[in-house]
Amino acid sequence: MGQCQCGNSAESKEKYLAPLKTILEGYEGKQKDLIPVLQKAQDEYGYLPEEVIKEIANALNLSLSQVYGVVTFYSQFHLEPRGENIIRVCLGTACHVRGGGQVLNKIKEELGVDDGETTEDLKFTLESVACIGACGLAPVIMINDDTHGRLTPDKIPAILDKYKA
Amino acid sequence: MDTITLTIDGQQVEVQQGATLLEAARELGIEIPTLCYHPDLSLHGSCRVCVVEDVKSGRLLASCVAPVNNGMEISTNSSKARVARKTNVELLLANHPNDCLGCDRNGSCELQDITHDLGITRVDFEGEKRDLPVDASGPSLKREPNKCILCGRCVRVCEEVQGVSALEFTERGFNSIVSTGFDLPQSEVNCANCGQCATVCPTAAITEISEVDKVWAALEDDTKHVVVQTAPSIQSSLGEEFGMEPGTVVTGQMAAALRRLGFDKVFTTDFAADLTIMEEGNEFIQRFKGEKNLPHITSCCPGWVKFCEHNYPDLISHLSSAKSPMSMFSAISKSYYAEESEIDAKDIYTVAIMPCTAKKFEKDREELVGDTDAVLTTRELARMIKEMGIKFETLADEKYDEMLGAHTGAGTIFGTTGGVTEAALRTVKEELDGEPLGRLGLGFEGIQEASLEVAGQTVNVAIANGLANASKLLDEVRAGNSKYHFIEVMACPNGCVGGGGQPLPTSKEIKQKRALGLRSIDESDSIRKSHENPMIKKLYDDYLGEPLGGHSHHLLHTKYQKRDRN
Incomplete structure (x- = not known):
């Protein structure tokens, strides 16, 4: 560790x-x-x-x-290396009812990591969070400082590709 | 300062402003149960076992931290307070392993006592039990976080009294535990092994690493000649384990019990304390005359030595190179004693009964390994005596065996703060100007100082007990503005009488009674100066030659090592 x-x-x-x-x-x-x-x-x-x-x-x-x-x-401090890109998947109430869980599952599947883990190439760290205050865009994720809203699982691969370069 | 008047359980009491409800209640002789509270430590207020009801508002207050207010009406035993107290203990028990019968602290556990006192006979809550790893990496202390109730007493004693902070709360919420940095094993951190954490722990979350089984095996091995040495401070504390008053001197019964356990020879570390004075006293005289490596700092306390190696590696040259009495005794037991008794040194098994958990670490130090074979705390010895079915309190007094059993009052007071200084100065002063030492008049404070005239020069001495106190003196030495020539450090509050291996429970009052017990031995001893111990004289005449001489240097002196701060 x-x-x-x-x-x-x-x-x-x-x-x-x-x-x-x-x-x-x-x-x-x-x-x-x-x-x-x-x-x-x-x-x-x-x-x-x-x-x-x-x-x-x-x-x-x-x-x-x-x-x-x-x-x-403090959850802000990390003892493990973090990815270049931090993905925060909102699982607050609004995102939860509008399919945030499926979005999270799709990202897990695409990256091959679990919640809280970092990919082996150190490109991505995946975290679920309780609410990021953008309920109008539910289900929503943040990658670094970018917000991606009104998501469905099929939109995930294209979004991730943008950060893989 | 202003005073506050309030009513507790219908009785009026006047106390100083800033006092807590607990203090006010105790003023009236009303006992409120506590767990996380400890009189020697800062206030914490986490366990909520001491809740009382503020009658006017109906609020429950943690009495150990709640300050008094004018006109307060407090009920310590209203139904609301009693139910809450009971529930809070039940919630602790819901997460606590239910294995009292096999537990080290069965019979001396504060959680068990409170459970009994509050009449809790069953726990209705089904709490999650944790299965965290036990750290028995040793050499001194074992941590069992599953038994921890997070009262934080160990964290506070380690920080506030010892200035070490080897233990800290880590993680958060239900995952909180008391641990070390990166959860490193105890053997790999800045821990001094003093065991003060074990003496304040209300449960068995921190205990000594037991060597009882090893000692039973040696006693039952016919090829081994098993000798035992008992540290000075055990004489006035061991009796507590058998229901006697703290400070009761049980030297004779202890010697008798050790013979019943099957030790071949029953000796005393007091003898080796006299030997330490001969070596260390002469070392100090050399340094004092040559003005080299002053202040001279004592090195008989292994907790202090390790603390110094971690935190003051630049001052190691000030430490006396003399081994501790325990290690001197062990070295002599396998050389001089072996030759005199015509026993092969490799067949001698040396057991030390110590008030101390750090002595287990000292035994294993690479510089000293092989001298001592096993170290038992006062508590472990009591366990063996009980297991053997010996009725300690009915034993008739017996004496130590001859040769390494000869002792003086000087050796005995090694077990209490200031004792090493007083013993050393009794010999040093006579050696330098032929005059006996007057009274030093030392008390029990954490830092004390004294000055005396020796051969036309002033010798300034300082004494610290508790490592945070030692740091205050050492910071002055480091800054180059220390006026002292001789500094004595003992890691534990009040010295070895307050050691990490001593009977539980303990308190300032109990430690002072033990210290007074040792002083009473000294005062009634016919020989009170180390250099007058007849067996010490014989040992130098027949075997060692001169103090600090070649043979002494080889057998009785040691080295230290620099260790990382963290």
Whole structure:
């Protein structure tokens, strides 16, 4: 789980952690800034690998457990690599009654992943969400910041193709 | 400060503003059951077992966190409060494994006690039982998250008292558990193995890794010569396991019980504490005269040593290189004792009875492995005595065996905060200026200091118990503005009398009674200075030569290792 991609040599580890060092500048010992630091680190790395969390804990003078506790509490933080494209399928009440479940099943089938998983090529991460506030477009999904509404399962392959390039 | 007047169960009480309802009730002698509350820790208010009714509003309040208000009318036992309290405990039980009979804490479990006290005979809720993995990776502590009721006492003691935070709440909602970073095994994290978590855990979610079976096997093995050493602090705590008052001195009955268990020789770690003073005292004198590696910091506490290795690796050179009394004893048992008794060292099996869970870790350290064969906590020893059917309280006093059983009052007070300092200074002062040490007048506070004149120079000493307190002193050393020459650190509050392996339940009052028990032994001892222990003198004359000499250095000193902060 959450293994860093930095390889084993000290040199490549240093290179891998260089952007994090920049993020951490000015935050040394500032325990109250843990959440913004985690957000910035996740923006940089796409997720929060163990090595990154350790560095953050050391820099903010926290224990690994304390940081891990915060990371696992908030659903915004991820310990696994995430796809380039994040698909959020709405299963709120309106989408549910208008076939959101079938849309989700079609995406699962197309990508070969389950809810909450990431494709092996790291192109897509699939998540179901409770409501994205676009009930008028139900059933609706979001891919990154794009909204796709009034969907039927047969429209899914063409939409996904746009993001595969 | 302003006072507040309120009524609890029809009785008026006046308390300080800011007090909690629980404190106000206790002022009146009214007991309210609690689970997540702990007097030594910050307030949490999560278990809702201590709910009481605010009569005017009809609201239920968690008394451990709810502050008092003027004119409040509180009922601790209205039907509404009693039903809610009972329901809250039943909800905890709905998710709790129903295996009390086979549980380590059967008989000393707070959840079990509350269930009994509230008259809960059945649980009508069918809750989900979790099947989370048990972490028995050792070497000191076992975590069984299925038995955890999420009271958070372990998390708080680890953070607030020890400054370690090896344990933390992770995940959320029903998935919440107390765990380590990345759920790493206990053996791979920054845990000091002090076991304070185990002493505050109301259930058996955290317990020591038991070595009782190993010791039974050794005792039953005819080819083994099994010797046992008992740590100083056990003498005034073991009796609690057999219904005696905390602080009762049971040295003689303990020696008798150990013989009944089948140990070939019954010795005492107090002897090795005297030996530690000879080595460490002379090491301090060397450093003090040479002004090198000061402050000198004690190293007999394995929880403290590991904490230092993780958090102050730059200060390792300040640690005494002397092994702890336990490891010195074990090394001597397999060298000098083996030769004197004409027993092959490989046939000697050395068991240490310790108040401590971290001693199990110390035993397995790569620098010390092979010295000690098994470490039992005070609780584990009591379990063996009970299993054997020995009526501890009726045993007649017996004495330690000769040779490694000779002890002094100095060795005995090693078991309480300040004791190592006092024992060391009794010897150091006499060695330097020939004058005996006056009273140090130490109490039980988390950080204490003293100054004394020795041979025309001032020696400043500081004592810390609890690792968060130790950090305060160590941060000064690191910053280069520490005025101390000698620092004693014990990881557990009040020192070894408050150790992670001591009888349960425990409290500040109980720990202090145990400490007073040790002091009473010291005060009545005919020999109170380590360097006057006749067997210690003989050991140096016959075998070791001089303190810090070649032979001593090889047998009685050790090294430390830098460890990652996280």
